[in-house]
Every structure is written in C-alpha cells, then in structure tokens.
Amino acid sequence: MAAKAFREPLSRERVLAAAVVLADAEGIKALTMRRLAADLGVEAMSLYYHLPGKEALLDGVVETVVAEIHDAVGRPDMTKPDGDWRTRLRQRFLAAREVMLRHPWAPGLLGSRRTIPAGVVAYYDGIVGTLVGAGFSYHLAHRALHAFGSLPLGFVQEIFSPASAGGGMEVDAAEADLTAMAEALPHLTAMVATEIHDVTDPTLGWCDGQVEFEFTLDLLLDGLERLRG
Structure with a gap:
C-alpha cells in the first residue's frame, strides 16, 4: 500500500x-x-x-512585515549598546528600509490599515527609548517622532506622485505629464525633471529613493543632535 x-x-x-x-x-x-x-x-x-476575511488577511500580512522589521533591528549587530544614538537609529531605519525594498507593496498597504498594528507601536516605543536614553526629554522625543514621520519604517510618504494623481509611472507617461504641467507649474516641473532617479538608486515610489531617504534621515538626526546639546 x-x-x-x-x-x-x-x-x-x-x-x-x-x-x-x-x-x-x-x-x-x-x-x-x-x-x-x-x-x-x-x-x-x-x-x-x-x-x-480579506481585511483580516491584509492586517495579518502587515503584521508579518512588521515582525520582519523587528527581526531585522533585533539582530545582535543592531542591538549593541555602544555607539552614538544617531548611528543606532540610522541603522534601525535603514534595516527597516531593507525589509520594505523586499516588499515594495508594503508601504501602501500599511498606510491603508484602519488601526495601527501593535508591532508598530512597540517598534516606536523602542525609538523613544533610544532618544530618552541619549538624554532627550519626552517632549523633544515626541517632536522627533513627528519629524521622522514614516522614516523609521523604511519609507517616505510621497508628496508628489504621478500615479496618485492619475498619471503614469512609466518614463514616457511621466514625461508627458511633465510637459502638460510645465506652463502652469514651472518650478515644480523643473524640480521634478532635475530629480529623476538614477536607475541604480533603489526606490519605493516616484519620490522615495535611497539617496533622498538617507539625506532626509541624516538631516533630521543631525538637527536633533544640535537640539539635544
């Protein structure tokens, strides 16, 4: 048998x-x-x-991705107590971005959920702990979270996106969109045309490249260090 x-x-x-x-x-x-x-x-x-149901499935998928972020930032090389607080947070945020780059659909899904996953709350609690441990007041730590926005989760919330405005993400379609708005919005058009991403720059959207992500992150961390002093 x-x-x-x-x-x-x-x-x-x-x-x-x-x-x-x-x-x-x-x-x-x-x-x-x-x-x-x-x-x-x-x-x-x-x-x-x-x-x-489908909503429970999507909530569960978000929980799974957030758990992956927790695993990434919980690695032994990420939890060493030594080092500057900026370095620790920078490594944490970039580790989260590695997860998001593996799942480029995740930022949009996370933003669509009606409730904040418990894992996200716990993750941000760790960020506040790092800030307070470095000498920040809870007041300034709160301001820092507002300034960080979605950076701790490895992506930025896009301000300008052809897709969100009904345009196309393909190069030809995007160029057509730029041509159409050039006369009415000359400065935004020039800025966007200048900032077209390099093909080697990992992106999670129209205006979320790795170079921009790290520039914004370093700008905020350095500014907070000045306030701490």
Whole structure:
C-alpha cells in the first residue's frame, strides 16, 4: 500500500507567509482568498478558520512585515549598546528600509490599515527609548517622532506622485505629464525633471529613493543632535 504524501498542516503563520510570497511575486492586488488557497493547495473556505476575511488577511500580512522589521533591528549587530544614538537609529531605519525594498507593496498597504498594528507601536516605543536614553526629554522625543514621520519604517510618504494623481509611472507617461504641467507649474516641473532617479538608486515610489531617504534621515538626526546639546 502506497504511503500517503505528507501535507504540512495549515496554520495562520503558514497562510500569511504564503500571502507575502504571492504579493512579492505579483503585487498586492493579486492577493485574494481564492488565489491564496490555490497556491496552498486547499479550499478557500479552509482559510477562513485562520483569517475570517480579506481585511483580516491584509492586517495579518502587515503584521508579518512588521515582525520582519523587528527581526531585522533585533539582530545582535543592531542591538549593541555602544555607539552614538544617531548611528543606532540610522541603522534601525535603514534595516527597516531593507525589509520594505523586499516588499515594495508594503508601504501602501500599511498606510491603508484602519488601526495601527501593535508591532508598530512597540517598534516606536523602542525609538523613544533610544532618544530618552541619549538624554532627550519626552517632549523633544515626541517632536522627533513627528519629524521622522514614516522614516523609521523604511519609507517616505510621497508628496508628489504621478500615479496618485492619475498619471503614469512609466518614463514616457511621466514625461508627458511633465510637459502638460510645465506652463502652469514651472518650478515644480523643473524640480521634478532635475530629480529623476538614477536607475541604480533603489526606490519605493516616484519620490522615495535611497539617496533622498538617507539625506532626509541624516538631516533630521543631525538637527536633533544640535537640539539635544
């Protein structure tokens, strides 16, 4: 009698891991309960035992990415007590960015959630702890969090984006958009034309390149150091 093939039991963690893999491969729009079930080789109804619907699935995917950030910043080389506070926060934020670059759909999904994931709150608590441990008051630490915005999570919230305004992200479409607005908005058009990203610069959006991310991060950290003194 032939032995039955072993099938790994379905679990919430396994479902969410598969969801992240699918989103990485085909984008977050491809992530549906039916498609995910097909990838896992189960019936769609089997997923509802672990995640009661699409919104619960998306919340779980965000939790999974945030947990990946926690793992990245919790590495032994990231938790050494020595070193300047700026260096520690810089390493933390850049480690989070490495995670986001692996999952470029994650910033948009994170911003769409109705509630703040508990892991995000815990992550920011660690940032405040670093600041207070370096001599900042809670008042100034609070101001710092406002200034940082989404930088601690490895991305920037874009101000200008052709896609968000109904335009195209492809080079030809973007150039057409720039030509159309050049007369009405000469300074913004010139700025955007000047700042077209280098193809070797890792980006998470139209106006979120690695060079810009690190420039903004260093500017804020250096400014906070002056205030601390």
